[in-house]
Each structure stands twice: as C-alpha cells, then as structure tokens.
Amino acid sequence: MARTKEFDPDAALRAALDLFWRKGYEATSIQDLVENIGIGRASLYATFGTKHELYLRALDLYCERVNGNAGSTLFPEGSALAAVKRLIRNVAEESLDDPDRKGCLVTNTAIECLPHDEQAARRVDVGIGGLESAIAGALVRAQNQGELSADKDPYSLARFLITFVQGLRVVAKRPERRRITDAVDHALSLLD
Numbered sequence: 001m002a003r004t005k006e007f008d009p010d011a012a013l014r015a016a017l018d019l020f021w022r023k024g025y026e027a028t029s030i031q032d033l034v035e036n037i038g039i040g041r042a043s044l045y046a047t048f049g050t051k052h053e054l055y056l057r058a059l060d061l062y063c064e065r066v067n068g069n070a071g072s073t074l075f076p077e078g079s080a081l082a083a084v085k086r087l088i089r090n091v092a093e094e095s096l097d098d099p100d101r102k103g104c105l106v107t108n109t110a111i112e113c114l115p116h117d118e119q120a121a122r123r124v125d126v127g128i129g130g131l132e133s134a135i136a137g138a139l140v141r142a143q144n145q146g147e148l149s150a151d152k153d154p155y156s157l158a159r160f161l162i163t164f165v166q167g168l169r170v171v172a173k174r175p176e177r178r179r180i181t182d183a184v185d186h187a188l189s190l191l192d
Contacts, residue, residue: 092180095168139155160187
C-alpha cells in the first residue's frame with residue numbers, strides 16, 4: 001500500500017521557487033531546500049527528482065506566473081498603450097521595492113546557467129518569448145486603437161522593451177531610484 005504524501009507538493013514547489021530566486025541555483029544546496037521546504041531529503045527526491053529537476057519546475061512555475069500576470073495587465077478593456085506603460089512601470093516599481101533584490105528569476109537563470117544548460121535555456125526562451133509576445137500583442141492593439149503610430153513596428157518595440165525590462169531587473173539589484181525612473185521614462189517615450 002502506497003503512503004500518502006504528508007506535505008503539499010505545490011506549497012513545497014513554491015517554497016523552492018522562492019529559495020532559488022533569492023539565492024540562485026548554484027548557491028542553493030539540497031540541505032537548504034530540505035530546511036526551507038520542510039520535507040525530508042527522500043521525499044524531496046521522490047517528489048521532485050534532482051535539484052536540477054526541481055529548479056526547472058520552479059522556473060516553469062515562475063514563467064507561468066509572470067506571463068499570466070503580464071497578460072492580465074496588458075489585456076484589460078481600454079487603452080492598450082496605457083497597459084504597456086503600466087506593465088513597464090510596475091516592473092520598475094516591483095524591482096525598486098523588493099527588499100531582497102531578487103531581480104527576475106528568468107534573467108538570473110540566463111546569467112547563471114546559460115549557455116551550458118540547454119533545459120534552462122529553453123525555459124528562458126519561453127519566459128522571455130511569452131512576455132515579448134504579450135507586449136507585441138498589446139502594441140498591435142494600441143496601433144489598431146490609433147494610440148501607436150502606424151510607422152512604429154510593434155514587434156521591434158516589444159523586443160526592445162523586453163530587453164530593456166531584463167536589463168532593468170539587473171540594474172535594480174543595486175537600486176538607484178533616479179537611474180531606474182529616468183530609464184523607464186526614456187524607454188516609454190519611444191511609444192509616444
């Protein structure tokens with residue numbers, strides 16, 4: 001007869017995500033995971049596999065959350081251009097207000113694990129690509145609403161904005177409010 005799990009795997013995955021996000025992949029040990037998640041080593045391996053497999057699942061969860069939140073922000077009723085600007089400003093504010101200075105887990109993964117980790121690279125592509133596609137879709141909508149000039153390429157702007165956001169998350173690890181807000185204002189002026 002199989003034993004039932006005495007812990008919530010979803011809660012354990014969220015706890016692992018938070019730990020990896022704060023410490024990074026390499027700096028997080030199995031012992032750190034066991035202590036922070038609150039489960040035994042055997043349960044951790046039986047449920048999630050290796051540390052790397054757990055990291056990839058945490059990264060998947062992070063991408064789902066971020067891309068889902070971005071979709072909610074970018075596709076409300078009303079002004080699509082205002083929604084894109086709100087998303088970029090929200091990222092800046094979240095980065096500046098984060099006391100742990102975690103940055104973005106996708107960006108952190110790109111810096112720490114690429115190019116040698118192909119599985120992580122695919123997830124970085126999904127995370128960045130999903131957000132880029134959502135921004136592009138909102139910018140196309142802004143063009144259709146007459147808010148974005150017809151001579152601007154929404155896809156090129158989306159590529160710029162996603163690259164800008166990833167850089168912003170790195171720079172905000174050592175936050176200087178004026179540097180971030182000036183950069184955001186300048187980046188968003190390209191949309192006017």
